[in-house]
Amino acid sequence: MLAIFKREFISYFKSPVGYIALALFSFISGYLFSISFDEQYISMAANILNVCSFFIIIVPIVTMGLLSEDKKRGTDVIFYTAPIKLYKVVLGKYLAAMSLFGIFFLNFAVQMIITKIFGGVVDAPVLTASFTFFALAFLFVAIGTFASSISDNQIVSAIVTFVIILVIQLLPQFGTFLSSVVVSLMSIIKISTVENVSKVHNAIESAFNWLDPMQRINTAQVGILSPLSVFYCLSFAFFFLFLTYRILEKKRWSQS
């Protein structure tokens, strides 16, 4: 697994992809930091969480080649012939992508040092925001890894990752829309009372909000670390990695 991790991690810097992702991330985080600096009001926790909104662009770039590149080149056959478990392949590649996020985070470390130099505050909510940043990264990179396993075309993988993250980010809007539709239907078929309309409306919206990891972690904005939300992200990251593993394994038995 270590060998796969090393190979994948180094490959980020042997191709333009890693540098482009770093450039993009540096620009986004730098832009937010510069605005805060200009306003002389720097909340690093807010900046870190704001960058999470841009995962929809950054994650597809980082993960699009993880498995699809091997498929395209045919080098994925090594995974099936070498004496290595498939889950180690998935984990090695996944951790390599996550390590890149670790390098991304160095941007924030530099910004925190500058904030301190200029007499700003770097307090405990920064730690909460950092946990949240990595929890979301774990989830979205797992989604990207899964998307990369279903196609041998990097662009297709990137688009699939983008669409899945977009759908996740739009879950609250879907919830609002669906609850309005259900409430309308209830009034059409005349089963709506003031109380049950309210209950149904709230229940649907709450359910969709509950499913949206971005919504669940938004309390981190104000310094609340929610272990359940972190667990939610990590458990679904595990699910997508398992899905990836199953897709790789399918190739083994479907070809025999």
Place this chain on the structure above:
Amino acid sequence: MSMNTNRTRSLINATDKRVSDLKLFSFGSIVILLAIILVLNILLYVTLNSTLNIDTSSTSQNTISDVSYEYLKSLPSNTKVRIVGLFTRPTTLKDTAYEYIVPLLDDLEEKSDGKVTVEYVDPNVQPSIINEIDPDSVTDIRSGNRLYQYAVCCDGKIRFVNPQADCFNFDADRWLYYEEYLPISNKTESAFINTIINVTSQSAEKAYFLTGIQEDSSHSTITGILASMNIESVELDVNSADFKIPEDCSILFILCPDVDISENVQEAIKDYINNTTHPCNIVVSLGIDKENISEDYTHLNNVLHEVNLEIKNNNVFDEDSDYSVDPDNGFFKANLTGSFANNNSTGLVFYRLARNIEAYNSTNTNYVTEPIALTSYYVSLIDLQEFDDEGKNKETVSNEPVNIGMVSYSEGTSNQVNVFVFGSNLFTSDSFFSNRSSNDDNYQFMRSLLGNVFSTHEHVDVPVKSLLTYYIDMSKVNQNSVGAISIIFMIAIPLVFVSLAWIVYYRRSHL
């Protein structure tokens, strides 16, 4: 030949079955894992919800304090308080007022043990919520004025908490000089807990506002303060037959009358002061910017003489520039004195075209008078009734501070009497408060004053929390440093990585 074909067929069938089994296993394991993850997350959410949350904010702004927790615990177990935010639950909290409110209410709900529920319903999306929380139209919620506020409901009672005005203290000077609302502290917890107290407790006290004397009829700000203390406000017409102050009157307001009270009203108030069996409170405010410029309030003064106070018939004009706010419009500031100095955060109040209030020399030793607000040491007193040879109002200069507000309280009487008289209507005027906010010094002063009068009322003294601030040291920041930071972080660093990407790409394409 036929045997070979059969063997191949059976081999294919066996392979197909194995593939089909593996496919089923693969699909089944995915579904089972998804189900386990979903059920586990739901179970954890239902059983633990936010109990595991860790509030890392330095001011504990997201957690209710021990006093609030103890109060919630003391509520009867069948209490059902419903807090409804009349808007969609905000998703972006940072740098909004909701940053201090939404997580705190979540914590309050969590720690209330089911006695308090918090929900967010936008009446534009779900209009039925209005009928649900105010079926009898006892509030102005249908006018749309309450949108973006929180409704706190319990057993048919409903009160509102404004997320801006009620949840923060603001810098009064900032508003005064720059017309900007600058929040300086967070009192969200106090606002909600005391509103919960308000809707869960029974009110037996009433405040009466005298009407029929061309008074300041708009007093919703004072009514709001009283409502927050669970005191009902009622109007009392002086022209009614057999006028008398009702026995259940806890406080009587005479707000900025343009005409004097009649003799029978005078006697009724005197009777109220001298014979009521429970604590008696009277608040009088005057305003000479209305039609009562030369009114000498003979009967009202007769009442006040009873408690050793007197309204002087002059206009206070502070000549000290440090006390002038807008001298052209007669707008000045005054110092709160004695124990009243702690009634707001600055120890100052504002007044406009105020009358001078003084102690009245009488032999009645049952009442002690004290100044509430004093001017500077350099004041002109413009007589409102006497004129000089040129027809101008006579003017005298005082080198001593004069009172624009005084209190008289009883000592040695069987019942507690407090009479507060203010020479300016800026202490009670809706038109003044509506242009400002609850940050206003006069508002804070009045709220504190009434709070002290009714201090025996049930309330929880929740500490005000400071606001988080992330300002950097402005002395270290200049135009050059801002430019340098922008160039380094937005251009230089990304450009280095783009250059490296280009170099790597160039090398790969020329291998």
